[in-house]
Amino acid sequence: MNKRDFPKIHFYDQDFVDIYDKTWTWLSNFWVNAKTFENDPEGYFVYRKPENPDENFTPVIDQFESIFSSFFLVYSNRNFPANQNLDYFYSKQEDNGAIRWKYNLKTGEVITTPDNPEGIGLPLFAWAEFNLYHKSANKRRIKEIMPVLQKYMEWVDNTYKQPNGLYSPPMTSSTMFNAPRRDCYYPVDFNSAMAINCAHMSALGDILNDKELSFQYKRAYFSLKTRINNFMWDSSTGFYHDLNKEEERLPQKTIAGFWPLLAEIPNADKADALIDHLSNPTTFGTDHPFPTLSADSPDFREDGEGFNGSVYPAFNFMIIKGLEKYQRYDLARECSIRHLYFILEGLQPADGKKGDMYEAYKPCKEGKAVLSSDPEYPRVRYLHTVGLSTIALMIENVIGLSISLPRKTVDWIIPNLEIMGIEKLSLKRNLITILSNKTVRGWEIQMESEKLYYFTINILNQKKKTLPIPSGKCSMLIDKL
Secondary structure, X not given: OOOOOOXXXXXXXXXXXXXXXXXXXXXXXXXXOOOOOOEOOOOEEOOOOOOOOOOOOOOEEEHHHHHXXXXXXXXXXXXXXXXXXXXXXXXXXXXXXXXXXXXXXXXXXXXXXOOEOOOOOOOOHHHHHHHHHHHHOOHHHHHHHHHHHHHHHHHHHHHHEOOOXXXXXXXXXXXXXXXXXXXXXXXXXXXXXXXXXXXXXXXXXXXXXXXHHHHHHHHHHHHHHHHHHHHHEXXXXXXXXXXXXXXXXXXXXEHHHHHHHHOOOOOHHHHHHHHHHHHOOOOOOOOOOOOOXXXXXXXXXOOEOOOOOOEOHHHHHHHHHHHHHXXXXXXHHHHHHHHHHXXXXXXXXXXXXXXXXXXXXXXXXXXXXXXXXOOOOOOEOOXXXXXXXXXXXXXXXXXXXXXXXXXXXXXEEEOOXXXXXXXXXXXXXXXXXXXXXXXXXXXXXXXXXXXXXXXXXXXXXXXXXXXXXXXXXXXXEHHHO
């Protein structure tokens, strides 16, 4: 492990701070050297059982895990390389542009299944790269990987795009292995993910100042957006649905129907109807937000049963980032906190039994989810996606910080005044500290930085101000803003 410390967080609930710290501590056990398979922080981030790991285990590098985990690894102060797994996938690109969803790290061979023979995963590389760029400001990387991403998008188009402009991949490409999505031919999640990727390919083209590239993918994005709204939106349910081969909407409401939020596909009215489901206890507003299947479905199970109702941190992250697109910061924060309390309960059960962090949780009560056909389910200490909750949501939605290195900006959305903040977060070669404290002079924000940046503070949606923060220490009184 490098000697750089992880950024420290401050929050009034010490349990949240502890679970954040514990995630960083545990992470080092999941980095594996591709040749020796020993722990190596410069290796690859792969899952292995935390207790009694089998020495003969097959190290699997997974596209879904690798893309999503990059969103919290960017906060490791470079102790863990957030791009390492992504670069492995790019190195495996085939002549036709294909990048498969899983590889055996030991042999380098593709892992496929009968229901997904081409090994297609959710196409979200550009989304991850756009986020990496804003946390690293590495424009050269964008230039180097752009040909890989373009070739990959061409492969997806050539393999799965249908004459109607929608995509028809295997339903399991989204990882929702046992979801009740019978007859699904055009999955709403995959099509929305393609729209997300096209939007971010266009944004990466803008970063490179390549107008032709930007326009090409912007046009593809708007084409998909129109089709998803026309075919998949149902005004009577206020929801986006999968389609069968005849382009008819299927009845089930699954968590896949929220991907259009992240793709900014619904207009304001559609978004309001869709977001209402997140607070509706009869659909997706269960005690532990958010179940992977609507609670009014006949297939919904309170024990989870895989994708028949379990709560998966990666899908919660997707929804909460979608809520941000529509400025629903209060709901995003409230649901993040509720979700974290359930993760915390799973780690420290009230009955005193040994707990941990899990791949999936029950939607209506505390505890890990159940899958009757698999006693190994859910995976224990599954940090590849739980870290999204305990680190990324903690920094971005509970504390409320949004950071862009190329823009030299830090936005802080504070829904209510509390003692909280972050200390010694590394932004390239600049360590920053931002803390709010109650002092004798009132609420004060204390800041420390090695370089100038621009700080936008938004308090309770009542006060919003952008200020240049000089190098060194400074503070501001909220009452004087």
